[in-house]
Amino acid sequence: MNLAVFAFERQVQSYLRADVIVIGGGPAGTAAAISAARCGKRVVLLEKSAQLGGMGTLANVSVFMPVGNVTGIYREIVSEMLSEYLPPDHDRSISPQYSPFLLRQYLNEKMKKEQVQVFFHCEFVGVIREGRRIKAVVASTREGLKAFEGERFIDCTGDARVAIDAGVPSHSGREEDGLTQPMTLMFTMQNTGKKVVPLLPEGCYPYEKESDLPQGRRLYWEQNNDGTLLVNMSRVKANGAKIEDVNYAEAEALKQVFSIAHYLQKTGFETYAISHIAPQTGVRETNQIQGLYTLSEQDVVNGARFPDVVAQTNYEIDIHSPDASKTTDERKVDGYDIPYRCMVPEEIDNLLVAGRSISATHVAMSSMRVQATCFALGQAAGAAAAISLDESNAMNEISINKLHAVLELQGVKFIGR
Secondary structure (H helix, E strand, O other), X not given: OOOXXXXXXXXXXXXXXXXXXXXXXXXXXXXXXXXXXXXXOOEEEEOOOOOOOOHHHHOOOOEOOOOOOOOHHHHHHHHHHOHHHOOOOOOOOOOOEOOHHHHHHXXXXXXXXXXXXXXXXXXXXXXXXXXXXXXXXXXXXXXXXXXXXXXXXXXXXXXXXXXXXXXXXXXXXXXXXXXXXXXXXXXXXXXXXXXXXXXXXXXXXXXXXXXXXXXXXXXXXOOOOOOEEEEOOOOEOOOOOOHHHHXXXXXXXXXXXXXXXXXXXXXXXXXXXXXXXXXXOEOOOOEEEOEOOOEOHHHHHHOOOOOOEEEEEOOOEEEEOOOOOXXXXXXXXXXXXXXXXXXXXXXXXXXXXXXXXOOEOHHHHHHHOOHHHHHXXXXXXXXXXXXXXXHOOOHHHOOHHHHHHHHHHOOOOOOOO
């Protein structure tokens, strides 16, 4: 069926102008906003939902995976919100389980203290581009379409929405077929202290043994001695940036959640009841931009080091099977650098991309995608945007030495430097 193509032209009023516009309020976006604000810039953060934190709050991915370098704004968050987990040195690994509700409140207060202007329910619609520069982004708000003008823009949407709309080349998924890692709906169960009656709603699956489960395994955390069990056991073959895939995933993942809970209530968690199901299914992978440098599997495996390092991690290669089979490619790595160039698109002078949609291959992305690394990438992007403004340079022309100096002032330490 041939579908019509419409031209949609509107006059859009500018709502405000700022030095730095950050689009997306997940780990990368919140860190980028804080970092740029600490450099004295007026910062606006646009978030499409009602809360900051990205997958950590919206999708209840409420455990920070170990990355081997607890530094910068990430370390600050741990010290202020999860002080019992704070390691004495930055070159340690921690994996704290946290409350997504407390993180949401913490980030709200943090933005107020840092004088970052946050706009909720502002979903990116498109860019207004002139030559090699973005002049403004258009967002859908509760008052209709509004433009937000800026000098520098940081795409932290997780899907590279801003970059792609501005004409930056991108790819999705693994090289051979474009399939992305599957989606997962996280949920928590609470120990009630008494036996509960297992419930299997209509349309759900009667899992009987571990091999019946969507991942073919049990995967959960119960670290805080408060009876909260965080469960990561659903698996849906879907690309979180595609309309039909997401429509299917949201319904299928919910069925799996109730089915998994029913299974757990019969196999060791007889006193546990569902206490919270994330409001949306979590996304591991969608789009990757083509940047000045593409982080590769070889970089990850060989422990690559770069002079323009902005983040470091030793989180494993962790590929949940893109075809949703009951396998996971898990490979330990010793640690590597992520260079600044992975965040820089060649086509636009005043745009950076931070978070999981940086320039990386499918395998490399599986290692760098976790929240702690995204905080680091965002912090570097915010500082770089401020330096670019101060130097009146394009994003790809900033002084890396100055960027490292600013990050050091913000508490960032790099292992081996």
